[in-house]
Amino acid sequence: MLNTAGPLMNANKVRVQDTFWNRFTELVRDTVIPYQWQALNDEIPDAEPSHAIRNFRIAAGLEEGEFGGFIFQDSDLAKWLEAVGYSLAATPNPALEEMADDIIDVIGKAQHKNGYINTYFTLKEPGKTWTNLYEAHELYCAGHMMEAAVAYYDATGKRKLLDIVCKFADHIETVFGPQHGQIRGYDGHQQIELALVKLSQATGEERYLKLAQFFIDERGADPNFFIEECKQREGYSYWTGKQEPIPTVQQMAYNQADKPVREQDKAMGHSVRAVYMYTAMADLARLTGDQELLAACRRLWENTTKKQIYITGGIGATHHGEAFTFDYDLPNDTVYAETCASIGLIFFAQRMLLAEAKSDYADVMERALYNNVIGSMSQDGKHYFYVNPLEVWPKASDMNPGRRHVKAVRQKWFGCSCCPPNVARLLSSLNSYVYTSSPAENTIYMHLFIGSEANFTLAAGEVAFTQQSSLPWKGEVRLEFTAAPASAITLALRIPSWSRGQAVLTINNVKTEYETLNGYAMVNRQWMPGDTAQWELALDAQLITAHPQIRVNAGKIAIERGPIVYCLEEVDNGTPLAVVSLDYTKGLTSQFDANFLGGAVIVEAEGLADETTTWEEDTPYRPLTLQSETKKVKLKAVPYYLWGNRGEGEMTVWIRKSMA
Structure with missing residues (x-):
């Protein structure tokens, strides 16, 4: 039986107030979101145009013109809207909300009567929808719009975009499935799977969760799916504009489609596609109780984070296909380590923490967050790395064809700008990653040491506390309870790997012993308002x-x-x-x-x-x-x-x- 009960996490009950992180969240709110709106409207001098807003206005009949940009250009606007939703949840901004409402109206006007939304196929190739799933990112773009709708609905209570994407999801449900006349397949770039989980939980519609499960179950079940589709197009490729050799089953590993997902044990292919899929797998394993799927998640996690990860939390070793290569192949100077891949790894880690709280997941989440992700954006919020190298020689970046993907300076914008709005939406939703809770077990897990105000509803009752953190410069964390139930609850404090197990707990100024479980200090007691807990970590x-x-x-x-x-x-x-x-x-x-x-x-x-x-x-x-x-x-x-x-x-x- 599928379980759609409850929110994915208690994001709206956590408010970040942190000396280190406030400048990033404020930068996103005050600079990044407005700057990216300008970029989406092609208003940044000397930057590559986005075309994203203009495409929607043309598709809505509000402007004349032709489609511009990549086939997945719609997703940049969707990620921006998602970041706006998270930002509004934390800090109301009527002007920003009005701006978002206006573009949502445009999206609604661009929607087909049957619910379909995609400006490329509306403007460039009408009548060819769902004929190039291998390359066209149709479901990928749909998934990002669904995530945007959920975030915006959660923040504002406004249903317009949510209703738009529900109509789209309903249309997709008629197109894809095991029944006669339906497409028994999936997208070349995973994304819709994790988005449908969010949509299911926002609406309570179990069928959206089942549709996500269908896409996961189908991937790789027939490795010839994309091959047959390519044959129907006689090998025509969007990317080259000409006929190409029909791909082989072995090449399907690039899309993680060479074998069923439950049989996969190595991270292979395009790194962003992989971790987005792993995220959805972890969601479904948790919500459906699918132990076989969870076991596959564990195997893929182990391979990704033990044999194919950079010290900075980057993944994806080669620019050829933005992909994994093989175990321990981690070049520093020709690295790819796309920002989106680390963000996807953070998604995967978070979902694994929801499935089973183990400090290893939080360690990796923290590593990617503090290094690869925030390192991809300049301190002014207006320049970005797509590739995150560990070694740079500027002359080689300029003159060596094998290293031109490695930039020595951050760029204003990209023709393919998936990463900048991805950073914005992650940092705007930072409150979602600090804690998880197990209400039935009366346990609150602290995964990240980020200053915050937190409120949780457990079986025992309401819990509220503030966290003050000196990280990343000092290993001092202080909690003060402002509300607590009349019975005992468990507070689980992560023991980070970098502390080498050296962590001292003091409760109400008294040094306290604790038991450890899966890398967490487990403290079970009846807390009282005014109680304090000091968590001192070795940081050298x-x-x-x-x-x-x-x-x-x-x-x-x-x-x-x-x-x-x-x-x-x-x-x-x-x-x-x-x-x-x-x-x-x-x-x-x-x-x-x-x-x-x-x-x-x-x-x-x-x-x-x-x-x-x-x-x-x-x-x-x-x-x-x-x-x-x-x-x-x-x-x-x-x-x-x-x-x-x-x-x-x-x-x-x-x-x-x-x-x-």
């Missing part, structure tokens, strides 16, 4: 080594401090960074610099640099001499998320190791 700069099979990092080390990964930049350490090594026998020193890009802890280390001044320009090689060819240097490491905010230059996360 540490040198990190990579698994021996990660060959590009052999002989190298990285620096971490708490959840933050560090890097060297040319502006602090000179060039080339490749000749620098860090003396691992000496200690690291950390100091907070209030003037460094809004304030951050800077880490310094002793190191060596290869001698470069005696080399002649026309001598590429020379014999190694017995004389010292190195000099001592002081290395300065800065948080990875802040790199590239002080001009163009080299950057590296992994540093050669040496000893004096």
Whole structure:
């Protein structure tokens, strides 16, 4: 029996109030959302046009013109609307709400009578809907519009966009299914599956959950589905505009469609598609009690996060198809690590936490959030990385065709701008990721140490507390209860991997012992209003080594401090960074610099640099001499998320190791 009861999480009962994160949420609210609205309206000078708003206005009959942009351009507007919904839930803004209402009216005018919405097929190829699921992202775009509708309805109570997408979902339900005359297939880019789960929970309609289950169950059940579809088009490809060879079953791994999802055990293919699918699988496993599906989620999680993840929380090793490659293949300089992929990994982690609270999921969620995701956006909120490298040589990015996807500076916008609005919607919904609760078990799990006001309804009664956090610069967290039931409840505090198990709990100024379960300190007691809990975590700069099979990092080390990964930049350490090594026998020193890009802890280390001044320009090689060819240097490491905010230059996360 499918279970649609209850919200996905208690997002509306958590309000972020945090010294570190407020500047990001405020930046999104005050700068990013307005800036992205300008971008969607093609109003950013010298930036690639979006076409997204104009496409909808043309499809609605409000303007004349032709479709512009990529086939999935509708999704950029949908993600922007979703971010607006989350932002309005936290901070009402009548002007922004009116702006959103106006564009929702346009979307409604662009909708077909049967419920279908897609500006590409309305304007560019009418009559060819659902004929190129392999490439066309129709269900992907539909899914993003559904997520936007749910977020906007939750924030405002307005049903217009929700009713629009429900009509669309009803149409999709007639097109896809196992019955005669229906398409027994799925989209090339997963997204609708997780969106239908949200739509089901927002509306109480169990059939939307069943439709999500249909798409998950069908994927890979017949690996020839896309192959036969391509044959019907005689191999015509949207991307090349010509006939291409018919793909093989082996190539279906790119879409995670080479075998049924329950048989998959390695992260393969396009990384964003994969983690979006894994997210939906985890949702369905939890809501339906499907243990086989949950087991597949665990296997895929293990492979993704133990063998195919960067230290920054990035996934996807190659720009060829924005894809995973194979275990331990994690190049630093030709990396892809798309921002959307890390965001999808955060979605997956969150859903696994809802299914089973284990600190490993939260550790990865935190790693991706503090490094890859916020590092993709500049501190002004107006420039973005699509690719998140761990090593940059600007000249190679400009002149080496194999590295041109790696940018040394953030861009104003992209023709394919899936990442910027994805960052906006994630940071606007940050309150959704801090806690989960198990009402029947009277347990509240704290996954992230982010200052917040939280309210929960448990079987025992209402619980409310405030969290004050000094992270990521200090390991001090303080809770104060403002409401508590008359019986005992359990507070589960995550013991982060970076603390190496060193965590001290003090309740009402008395040091308290605790039991651990799945990486959480479990504290069961009857709390009273006014009770305080102090959670002190060891937070020191540490040198990190990579698994021996990660060959590009052999002989190298990285620096971490708490959840933050560090890097060297040319502006602090000179060039080339490749000749620098860090003396691992000496200690690291950390100091907070209030003037460094809004304030951050800077880490310094002793190191060596290869001698470069005696080399002649026309001598590429020379014999190694017995004389010292190195000099001592002081290395300065800065948080990875802040790199590239002080001009163009080299950057590296992994540093050669040496000893004096």
